[in-house]
Amino acid sequence: MSDDPTTDGTAAKPPGPPAGTLVLTTPPAVGPLYRQAAIGLVPGLGGRRGGDTLPGLELRLRGVTVDRRQLAAYDRVCGFRLTDTLPATYPHVLAFPLSMRLMSAPDFPFPLVGLVHVANRITVGRPVDAGEALDLSVRAADLRPHARGRQFDVLATASVGGEVVWRGVSTYLRRERTAGDRDGRGPGDRPAPPAASGRWRVEPRVGTEYARVSGDQNPIHTSRVGARLLGFARPIAHGMWSKARCLAALEGRLPDAYTVDVAFKLPILLPSTVAFSASPAWSFALHDARSGRPHLTGTVTSG
Structure with missing residues (x-):
């Protein structure tokens, strides 16, 4: 007799994913998703949006699984040491195609x-080895x-054997005309950078x-042309690069389990010189080295 029989005497099947869940077999290709998004900007081709x-x-x-060569290239451009432990920001890269598919x-x-x-919040539950296979999930909320x-x-998670070892929360803004478009703050109201x-x-x-x-x-x-289409004189650095670069500067001093929150302020135009600052209480920031204009502020909390 089966230990867990169904009514017809056969073994019960393991439960499938809950309703509202789509299990993919391969990572979505990001390039076509960007092209699709660009086409959607053409009147009459993008369908209706809103709600x-x-x-x-x-x-x-x-x-x-992690491509070790890609991980090494990521470590180099972000300033991390080459190790078998994933940087806190790397699971975000692995989950990014799912986020693109969703949005x-x-x-x-x-x-x-x-x-x-x-804004972006990452919680590291424990160090994640590059040899571990990860189960990823992404949803909007x-x-x-x-x-x-x-x-x-x-919201994104990375799990190993059913244990959530990493969580990410990426906050996105859809700019719309509101009464708060101008808050009255000018350069003279900005506090001096640390x-x-x-x-x-x-x-x-x-x-x-x-x-x-x-x-x-x-x-x-x-692309300079792509940047100008969205109102920037030059290309801008990825926000998640700036977060990763700050964490690389703190590498070796962070606990095994921690949460790192950042708020992205003004974009970093390329090329630029930026000033990094950090306090013993693990607040950190990036500012323009010449003007003091803020690019990023962040905090690290253990546990």
Whole structure:
């Protein structure tokens, strides 16, 4: 007799994914998703967008393995040491194609092009070895008002053997005309930046090299024409590169389990020189080395 019989005497099948879950067999190709998003900007070709509801779909991808050569290239462009332990920001790279698939779907309320990554939180449950296979999940949640439009979160997890070892929360802003478009703050109202503990020259190659190793091929980071189409004089650095570069500067001093929060402020135009600062209480920041304009602020909390 079966230990767990069904009514017809056969062994019970393991439960499948819950309703609202799509299990993918391969990572989505990011390039076509960007091209699809660009076509969607053409009137009459992108379909209707809008609404107040995020899709309830969760995307999953099982058994994701790390390409060691890609990881080494990522470590180099971000400033990490070459080790077998994944940087805290690397699972974000692995989950990024799922996020792109989710946000470029026809039922997503906002067009992908034009969304602004304004904040990111990563929680490391334990060190993750590059040889471990990861099960990834991604979903969107918490559509809410913002002073300059609306924002929402993309929630990602990485699990090993059913244990969640990493969590990421990426907050995106959809800019819309609101009463809060101008807050009255000018350069004179900005607090002075903290004393710098390091200065980094960020060359244009950072945009192209990070795009290649991360899969984030948004032309705003790699093309002067693409940047100008979205209002920037030059390409801008990826926000997640700047977060990774800050964590690389703290490498070897972080606990095994921690949460790192960052708020992305003004973009880093390429090329630029930035000033990095960090306090013993593990707050850190990036500012423009000449003007003091803020690019990023962050905190690290243990546990």
